[in-house]
Amino acid sequence: MDVILPLPLPKLYTYRVPYEMNDLVFVGGRVIVQFGAKKVLSCIVAAVHEKPPVGYQAKYVMEVIDETPVVTPPQLRIFSWMAEYYMCTLGEVINAALPAALKLSSESRIQLHPAYRDETNEWPLSQQEETILYALSQNPTLTFTEVGNLLQTSHFHRYIKSLLLKEIIIIFEEIAEKYSPKVVKNVRLNQELVNEPETLEKLFDELASKPKQVDVLMYYLQKAPVHQDPNLNFKGLDKNLLTSNPRLSLSAINSLLKKGVLEQFEQIISRFPIDDSVKQISYPLSEYQENARNQVLSFFAEKDTVLLHGITGSGKTEVYIDLIKNALEGGGQVLYLLPEIALTAQIVTRLMKVFGDRLGVYHSKFSDNERVEVWNGVLSGRFQVVVGVRSAIFLPFHDLSLIIVDEEHESSYKQYDPSPRYNAREVALMLANFHGAKTLLGSATPSVESFYNAKNGRWGLVTMNKRFGVAVLPETELVDTKAEQQRKNMHSHFSAKLLEEIQERLKRNEQVILFQNRRGYAPYINCSDCAWIPKCKSCAVSLSYHKFSNELRCHYCGFHERMPFSCMACGSTDLKTVGFGTEKIEDELKILLPEANVQRMDLDTTKNKNAFQQIISDFEANRTNVLVGTQMVTKGLDFENVSLVGIINADSIINYPDFRAHERAYSMFVQVSGRAGRKGKKGKVIIQTGNVAQPIFQKVMENDYQALYEQEITERQLHGFPPFVRLIKITVKHLDEKSCDEGALHLAAELKNRLAGPMVLGPETPYIFKIRNYFLNEIHIKLPRSHASGRETKKQIAEAVFQIKQQKEFKNLRVVVDVDPA
DNA sequence: AGCACGCCGACT
DNA sequence: GTCGGCGTGCTC
Numbered sequence: 124m125d126v127i128l129p130l131p132l133p134k135l136y137t138y139r140v141p142y143e144m145n146d147l148v149f150v151g152g153r154v155i156v157q158f159g160a161k162k163v164l165s166c167i168v169a170a171v172h173e174k175p176p177v178g179y180q181a182k183y184v185m186e187v188i189d190e191t192p193v194v195t196p197p198q199l200r201i202f203s204w205m206a207e208y209y210m211c212t213l214g215e216v217i218n219a220a221l222p223a224a225l226k227l228s229s230e231s232r233i234q235l236h237p238a239y240r241d242e243t244n245e246w247p248l249s250q251q252e253e254t255i256l257y258a259l260s261q262n263p264t265l266t267f268t269e270v271g272n273l274l275q276t277s278h279f280h281r282y283i284k285s286l287l288l289k290e291i292i293i294i295f296e297e298i299a300e301k302y303s304p305k306v307v308k309n310v311r312l313n314q315e316l317v318n319e320p321e322t323l324e325k326l327f328d329e330l331a332s333k334p335k336q337v338d339v340l341m342y343y344l345q346k347a348p349v350h351q352d353p354n355l356n357f358k359g360l361d362k363n364l365l366t367s368n369p370r371l372s373l374s375a376i377n378s379l380l381k382k383g384v385l386e387q388f389e390q391i392i393s394r395f396p397i398d399d400s401v402k403q404i405s406y407p408l409s410e411y412q413e414n415a416r417n418q419v420l421s422f423f424a425e426k427d428t429v430l431l432h433g434i435t436g437s438g439k440t441e442v443y444i445d446l447i448k449n450a451l452e453g454g455g456q457v458l459y460l461l462p463e464i465a466l467t468a469q470i471v472t473r474l475m476k477v478f479g480d481r482l483g484v485y486h487s488k489f490s491d492n493e494r495v496e497v498w499n500g501v502l503s504g505r506f507q508v509v510v511g512v513r514s515a516i517f518l519p520f521h522d523l524s525l526i527i528v529d530e531e532h533e534s535s536y537k538q539y540d541p542s543p544r545y546n547a548r549e550v551a552l553m554l555a556n557f558h559g560a561k562t563l564l565g566s567a568t569p570s571v572e573s574f575y576n577a578k579n580g581r582w583g584l585v586t587m588n589k590r591f592g593v594a595v596l597p598e599t600e601l602v603d604t605k606a607e608q609q610r611k612n613m614h615s616h617f618s619a620k621l622l623e624e625i626q627e628r629l630k631r632n633e634q635v636i637l638f639q640n641r642r643g644y645a646p647y648i649n650c651s652d653c654a655w656i657p658k659c660k661s662c663a664v665s666l667s668y669h670k671f672s673n674e675l676r677c678h679y680c681g682f683h684e685r686m687p688f689s690c691m692a693c694g695s696t697d698l699k700t701v702g703f704g705t706e707k708i709e710d711e712l713k714i715l716l717p718e719a720n721v722q723r724m725d726l727d728t729t730k731n732k733n734a735f736q737q738i739i740s741d742f743e744a745n746r747t748n749v750l751v752g753t754q755m756v757t758k759g760l761d762f763e764n765v766s767l768v769g770i771i772n773a774d775s776i777i778n779y780p781d782f783r784a785h786e787r788a789y790s791m792f793v794q795v796s797g798r799a800g801r802k803g804k805k806g807k808v809i810i811q812t813g814n815v816a817q818p819i820f821q822k823v824m825e826n827d828y829q830a831l832y833e834q835e836i837t838e839r840q841l842h843g844f845p846p847f848v849r850l851i852k853i854t855v856k857h858l859d860e861k862s863c864d865e866g867a868l869h870l871a872a873e874l875k876n877r878l879a880g881p882m883v884l885g886p887e888t889p890y891i892f893k894i895r896n897y898f899l900n901e902i903h904i905k906l907p908r909s910h911a912s913g914r915e916t917k918k919q920i921a922e923a924v925f926q927i928k929q930q931k932e933f934k935n936l937r938v939v940v941d942v943d944p945a
Numbered sequence: 946a947g948c949a950c951g952c953c954g955a956c957t
Numbered sequence: 958g959t960c961g962g963c964g965t966g967c968t969c
Contacts, residue, residue, distance in 0.1 A: 126969085130946050136969040159968045162947070181969055214946090249959095278961060280949080934965080 124148055124184065126166040128158060129218040129226055131211070131542070135169055139181040148184070151192030151199065155185045155227065161294075165227035167194050167217055193225060193502070195519045201554055208553075210917055210940045211542040219543055220517035222494035224302035233283060233292045234264045246289045251282045259292070302495045304391040310343075310376075311359030313383055317349050326384065335375035340384070342371060362387065393496060395480070408441055415587050416442050420449070422583025423561045428552065430531070430577040431565040433587030434596075434826065435797030439565050440470070442587075443527050444477055446563065451481070451507055455524025455560065459510040460547060462533040463487060464758040466512055468736065478508050485511030485518065513538065513547035516554060523558040526551045530758070531564035531573055532790055534783075537945040544941045567797065568790035568828060571783075571835045572846040597768070597799040597806035599824045605813045615711050616703055621769050621809050622715060625749065629719055633766040634742065635749045636756050637708060638795045640776050642725040643678075644670040644707045645700035650690035652697055657687070663893040668700050669727070670710065680895045708771055709751045716749075724752035757794040766806050768799040773812040777819060780890065782844045783945075785819055789831050792823045843905055845943075849913055851904040851920065852944040855886065856897040856937040864888075866936040867900035870927045874902065877919040882906060897937065917942075 125135040138156050140148050148154065153165045165188060175181060194202075194217075202216045218226070233255075241256075248256065251274050258265055258273055270279045286292045316323045330336050342365065349356045365376050379385045408416060415431070419442070422429045433439040447457045461470070466486055474482050483497045483506030500506040502519045509515055513536050528536070528548050536547040548564070555562040564573055564582075577584035590596065602618045612619040628635050647656050647665035657666045659677035666675035668686065676683040689696045700707070709723040722728075722738055729735040735755075741747045742762060750756055770776075770792065777788040792810070800806020810820065822831045840847050855870060857863035867886035874883045885902040892899055904920070906913045924938045 128946095128968090130968090132946085132968080134969095138969060156969085159948070161949095162968085176969060179969060218946095281960090 124154075124168060125170040125172065126154065126156060127169050127213050127217050128164065128166045129221070130214045132214050133212055135213070137174075137176045137179075137181055138184050139175075140171075140184050144184060144187050147187040147190075149192060151194040151196065152187065152189040153193060153225070153227070154187050157182060157185060161231060169199065169213075188227065191502075193221075193498070193519070195502070195521050197521065197557055198517070198519055200557055201516075201550070204553055204557075205543055205545055205550060207914075207917075209543045209545050209942050210921065211544070215542045219514070219538075219541065222302075222491050222498055224491040224495045225498065231267045231294055232264045233259070233267075233270065233286075233294050235259050236290050236293050239291050244289075244291065246291070249282070249285075251279075252286055252291075255282060255286065256291070302492055305393070305492070306389050307392050308362040308387055309359040309390050310362045310365065310380070310385045310387050311347075311356050312343065312349060313386055314356065316384065317353050317356045320350065333375070333378075335372040336379055339365065339371050339375050339379055342368070343385070359388065359390075395483070395493075395496060395500070408445055409438065411587070411589055412438050412442050412445075415585050416445050418585045419446060419563060419583070422585065426581075426583045427555065428562045428564065428576070428581075429583035429585060430569055430573050431563055431585050431587065432569055432574070432577075432828070433565060433567060433585075434590065435567045435793065436590040437567075437587040439529070439587065440473070443529070443563070443565070444474070446525060447508055447527070448477070450525035450561075451478075453524055455522050456501070456506075456520050457508045457525045457527070458515060458518070458520065458523060458551070458554075459508065459527045459529070460515060460536070460551060461510065461512065461529050462535045462758065463512045464535070464755055465530055465533075466510065467739075469761065471510065474508070474510055481505075481507045483509040483511075485509055485515040487512055487514070513545075516547050516550045520554075520558065523555065523560040525560055526555045526562045528562065528564045529566075531566040532568055532570040532786075534787070534945040537943075539941065539945065542939075544944075546943055546945075549943065568786075568793050568831075571786055571832060571839065574832050575836060575846045596826060597796055597808050599796060599808040599810065601815050601820055601824075602809055602811045603813070603815045604811050614715055616708060616771055616811075617711070617715060618809075618811055621811065624767055624807065624809060625712075625716060625719070625769070628767050629716070629748055631766075632745070632764075634745065634747070634762060634764045635767045635769065636762075636765055636795070636798050637712070637749060637751045637769045637771060638753075638756060639703070639705050639708050639751065639771045640753055640791070641702075641704040642706070642727055642753055643667040643676065643704040644710070645704060646702040647700075648675070648686075648698050649701050650693060650695055650698055652695035653690060653693040655690050655692035657691070661894070661896045663891050667704070670706050671727070679891070703772075705751050705753055712749060712751065719748045720746065721749045721751060722747040724750060724755050726753070726755075729755065754791070757791060757798065762798070763804075765798055766800050766804055768795055768806065768808045770795060770808070770810045773810045773820075774814060774817075777817060782839070782842070785831070786835055789819055789823060789828075792819075793826070793828075796823070847908060849906040849908065849942075850944055851906065851913075851916070852941040853902040853904065853920070853924075854939040854941070855900040855902065856939065857935060858896060858898070860893075860898045862932065862936065863898040863900055866927065866933045867902060869930070869933065870923060870936075870938070871902050873923040873927060874904070874920065877923055878904070878916060882916075 124140050125137050127135060148168060148171055150168050150171060152168050154168055155163060155165050157163050163185065202213060202220065205216050206213045254273060255270060270283065274282070287294065316326065327337065343360060346360055346364070347355045365371055366373060380387055419429050419431065431439060431442065443459065447459065450457050471484055483500050485494065485497050497506065498518060501509060509518060528551050531548055538545055552562055576582045602620050604613060604618060607613050607618045614622060625635050645668045648668050649656050657675055658664065659666055659680065659682055661682060662677055662679040664677060664679055666677055669676050673686045674683045675686055690698060705723050705725045709721055712719065712721050722741060724738050728738065742750050745764060776791055777784060796808040799808050812820065839845065855863060855867040857866055871883055871886050882905050883902065884905065886900040889899050889901050904916065906916050920940060927933050928936060
């Protein structure tokens with residue numbers, strides 16, 4: 124039997140199945156095996172066969188966990204595809220796919236040897252061993268981690284080994300199922316009392332002197348009228364319903380339980396309660412939307428993928444909902460993907476109203492137990508529609524018929540940090556292909572790649588360029604900050620024009636959103652006397668100043684320290700902040716417009732679970748006049764009362780050294796502008812820039828996506844960027860700068876040797892050349908589209924990396940391969 | 946990824 | 958000597 128271990132190992136491992144487990148093992152189920160000397164872990168069965176690997180005596184499977192598969196065969200197919208396409212191991216994909224609670228892990232524990240007695244011990248014991256023994260006299264068992272903490276060292280294994288050798292302790296492995304079903308305590312009437320109404324009547328007579336207990340019983344009978352339907356008693360009532368009711372006495376409930384009149388029992392319930400009170404509401408489509416829906420459907424008759432290019436406020440969501448309903452009628456499952464910041468309570472509630480408890484929600488803010496329930500709900504077919512973030516593509520669908528990828532252009536569909544470095548949009552297309560499902564990609568500002576596919580006829584293209592209802596497009600005005608500066612019209616980062624407009628909204632009791640794409644107070648500080656700038660010790664970046672916490676922070680490694688009082692280089696106390704982030708904008712606005720109620724929404728103010736919702740509801744209830752924020756304020760939030768949107772510094776968004784910079788900037792401007800003036804009111808957008816001549820503004824103001832696309836596609840063709848080539852980014856990391864540079868050079872040379880020379884670019888030292896103490900170098904591969912999937916190229920890359928790492932001077936080189944980088 | 950093993954330099 | 962620090966290699 125072959126298993127996939129949730130580790131970055133390049134191959135599968137084969138275990139022998141004990142005879143008695145033969146019938147219990149199947150593909151997609153979890154089994155427990157021992158891997159290595161002691162590690163015990165759960166893994167997924169990938170194949171059941173009888174071919175032992177070359178020359179090895181196999182170990183046996185220890186235990187079979189599941190009675191039915193947790194991973195379905197179509198999932199294994201897509202996981203393998205991901206591993207190959209994104210150049211990672213199956214183990215890494217599985218690891219990312221399974222909710223942590225489905226991954227059983229072992230924690231080694233120690234306890235005293237049953238035969239050990241303190242007084243008969245003849246072994247000399249070290250200080251550390253004494254400490255462990257003492258701890259074991261207080262606790263029956265200790266985990267390895269606990270021992271490590273106890274001794275304040277990570278080298279505790281030698282002491283454990285020593286104690287083991289002296290037969291003082293024993294080790295055992297504990298495997299914990301981390302998923303725990305939610306259990307409620309219920310109470311119900313003693314069944315005899317239900318079966319024999321006379322006994323119940325008699326009971327009431329007996330309780331005449333105990334009015335509190337009668338109250339409890341009456342309440343129970345009112346909530347669960349068992350005399351009308353005796354079956355109701357099986358379900359009983361949630362005990363909390365009784366105990367938390369202030370009109371009922373707790374001691375009365377307890378005496379009834381004691382007497383056996385009521386009995387308590389436990390019930391496993393779902394974390395997503397079935398709420399049949401939700402009436403499924405359907406919104407009728409407008410004629411315009413219906414037309415778009417029909418176009419999508421007719422494209423689906425001949426094409427698998429359709430791009431819906433619909434401007435903000437054109438009512439795409441209604442079209443999606445209608446298409447989902449349509450797909451469900453055909454009996455299949457539907458996956459609706461949204462970027463994290465767009466998956467808000469607003470949209471979930473809206474979908475709930477239509478799909479009720481057939482809808483599963485997969486969000487990264489969910490607890491692990493909740494994720495397992497969604498996983499199981501999809502597996503069992505309870506959830507036919509799932510709305511979720513990028514990781515929802517891992518769910519165990521067995522019969523998808525439609526996938527919707529909303530805000531298709533969003534770069535957050537791409538995962539970078541832990542491998543697999545996948546793009547959920549691309550995986551969705553492959554997933555649809557495997558399931559024979561259709562895919563609808565939607566965006567107001569499609570990615571250049573997608574629009575290219577739609578224009579050249581590979582995909583269908585449906586356009587919605589009218590705003591829904593009476594909503595009108597906002598009016599956009601550019602403010603030239605350079606000119607205003609000269610006219611002394613700038614109050615710090617605010618132009619007189621912007622301030623004036625904000626004040627006007629305040630008077631009219633309308634709301635304002637200000638967008639600044641950088642968090643913190645200032646990106647760096649600077650000594651006025653010696654020009655010293657505090658830098659991160661581990662990364663090649665300056666530290667950002669965060670006023671609220673009075674700290675300097677590194678946005679790359681998380682390092683933070685107190686804001687110094689004086690310059691660390693010359694001792695001068697004249698430290699000034701340079702540049703600005705959301706925090707400074709908030710601060711200054713509070714000073715410039717003291718009457719305004721300003722709130723900030725960025726990564727720093729939304730760290731805890733409820734903060735985000737709190738800020739939103741404050742704004743919704745008009746308790747906040749001005750909302751200052753990063754990208755978070757740009758997505759999916761519909762506020763009717765917002766009539767002004769200000770972009771504080773447009774240039775910082777445009778000026779990125781990246782071939783997607785303009786595309787991203789355009790999309791961001793359009794997205795933010797979309798927040799202004801919904802539902803009838805004409806909104807206004809003010810863009811502050813030092814470069815009014817930048818042609819992108821013209822396109823934003825005229826809402827001319829086509830022009831942007833034409834411009835971008837020309838450039839991409841000219842310079843060889845996607846969609847005309849596939850990009851693969853190879854990052855070479857090393858703790859030593861010289862080894863990093865040399866390793867990168869060698870690797871690039873090897874790649875040029877193996878691949879057609881012009882495809883390999885670099886190595887190049889990136890702008891931020893060190894992160895977390897690792898020096899970086901980048902190599903880019905440009906793979907012509909004619910190379911199909913690039914299978915062969917990837918093989919060559921893998922071999923080249925392997926070969927370089929064989930050389931002992933590059934042993935410690937870390938190589939990260941990113942296929943289709945964002 | 947962990948984790949063992951083994952080599953090395955430093956501390957008392 | 959013992960302790961703690963890495964580098965290296967392996968896991969059916």
